[in-house]
Amino acid sequence: MSDQRFIIEMGMGNDQYGMDYTKAAARAIEDAIRHSSIPLFDATGLSHDAMRVQVTVGVAEPDKVDCAALIASLPRGRAEVKAVEGGLNVVNPDSGNTLVIATAAVEAFLPKQT
Template identity: 80%
Template sequence: MSDQRFIIEMGMGNDQYGQDYQKAARRAIEDAIRHSSIPMFDALGLDHAAMRVEVTVGVQKPEAIDCAALTASLPRGTVTVTATHGGLNVINPDSGNVIVIATAAVEAFLPYQG
């Protein structure tokens, strides 16, 4: 049997003044993983290296994302990061400033344990 997803966390990040999609994406991923504590690895004697992590980041300019750099920032498992069109740009009508908002889904998978 193939891998089974055992967790999915969602996060949101933004860059209010720099229009930096990478920074917003990194913050969205950090927001998602801060919600997770997975004690089952210790409880079941599982190795974190067995975990496959898939991250999807949504921003208005996915071409501005360095997926390899985001991959390197995740602490555990075999990680893949994909950037896709999503998120939101919000323009202040008074100043023209663009706020970049990114969303992230972090999914973790393990080989079937049954």
């Protein structure tokens, strides 16, 4: 039986001073799920453990993202996080500081219901 996607949320986050790609990615994920409420579980009696959560974060330097830390921060479901090239780095010409911008897509899947 294959999974069926029932939610996709997008978000954006940044780290303005530390060039911390994991922090920017965490903020993008939080932005994506902050306004979501899924009454499906209460309405059907399904366990949150039945849900597979797939997160893709885009940052300029994906190898600097701690995907395990991001998985640990997700509140529900069986999560997987993948970092890919994307997002944006913006250099402040006055200070030389680099602002890291991350994007995130958070998708939720359940086994097909009959």
